[in-house]
Amino acid sequence: QVQLVESGGDMVQPGRSLRLSCAASGFTFSSYGMHWVRQAPGKGLEWVALIWYDGSKKYYADSVKGRFSISRDDSKNTLYLQMNSLRAEDTAVYYCARASFLSMDVWGQGTTVTVSS
Amino acid sequence: DVVMTQSPLSLPVTLGQPASISCRSSQSLVYSDGNTYLSWFQQRPGQSPRRLIYKVSNRDSGVPDRFSGSGSGTDFTLKISRVEADDVGVYYCMQGTHWPPWTFGQGTKVEIK
Numbered sequence: 001q002v003q004l005v006e007s008g009g010d011m012v013q014p015g016r017s018l019r020l021s022c023a024a025s026g027f028t029f030s031s032y033g034m035h036w037v038r039q040a041p042g043k044g045l046e047w048v049a050l051i052w053y054d055g056s057k058k059y060y061a062d063s064v065k066g067r068f069s070i071s072r073d074d075s076k077n078t079l080y081l082q083m084n085s086l087r088a089e090d091t092a093v094y095y096c097a098r099a100s101f102l103s104m105d106v107w108g109q110g111t112t113v114t115v116s117s
Numbered sequence: 118d119v120v121m122t123q124s125p126l127s128l129p130v131t132l133g134q135p136a137s138i139s140c141r142s143s144q145s146l147v148y149s150d151g152n153t154y155l156s157w158f159q160q161r162p163g164q165s166p167r168r169l170i171y172k173v174s175n176r177d178s179g180v181p182d183r184f185s186g187s188g189s190g191t192d193f194t195l196k197i198s199r200v201e202a203d204d205v206g207v208y209y210c211m212q213g214t215h216w217p218p219w220t221f222g223q224g225t226k227v228e229i230k
Contacts, residue, residue, distance in 0.1 A: 035219070037166075044207075044209065044221055044222075044223050044224045045158070045160075045166060045209055045211075045221045045224075046221070047217070047218050047219040047220065047221070050216075050217065050219075059216070059217040059218075060217070061217070061218050062218075095165060095166070097166075100168075100171070101154065101156075101171045101172055101175075101213070102148070102154040102213030102214065102216065102219075103154065103156040103168060103171050103211065103213050103219075104156075104166075104168060105168050105171070105177065107165040107166050107167065107168075108165065109165055110165055
């Protein structure tokens with residue numbers, strides 16, 4: 001079945017870096033754009049980044065632009081989010097999601113990032 | 118950025134009764150291709166979001182037909198014809214027309230009275 005599994009979440013100090021991964025299975029990963037969406041504790045959903053199906057274009061929310069980088073390795077069916085210069089306000093559950101009809105049709109279970117000293 | 122505004126933010130409902138959530142966008146969501154990219158998501162307690170509706174009124178596979186979406190331009194509605202206990206959670210609308218960014222409403226918490 002179609003599945004996305006995130007990993008890499010951790011507790012880190014402000015200013016440090018972290019890389020999240022999202023392993024895809026059950027569909028042709030290389031045919032789909034992929035999103036990262038986050039949810040701060042007790043808050044709503046916030047779109048973070050998108051990468052096109054072929055990796056040729058990438059888009060970021062203003063809140064993470066210049067600090068986060070989205071990438072993919074189609075040989076491993078894996079999506080990544082490199083997060084640098086982390087701030088307390090980056091604390092959230094991070095979801096990867098498959099792009100569909102300018103929306104997201106499949107979501108992972110999420111991985112938790114906590115930025116705290 | 119397009120602002121999505123949902124109402125109400127909290128919706129107590131009686132089992133078996135209908136429920137309705139409104140979502141308004143700060144700009145028309147009609148895309149250059151003629152489609153309107155408005156989606157609805159359900160997030161049950163402790164779970165990931167799940168898409169229910171895309172392009173205003175198209176139900177995703179496996180979504181019960183008691184869920185329906187409607188609207189146009191800047192005004193949209195998610196309706197649950199008869200609320201079941203399984204429907205408890207937070208519901209979000211999201212626009213994908215004026216991207217980036219994709220923007221979500223604040224969420225509407227549906228609970229049983």
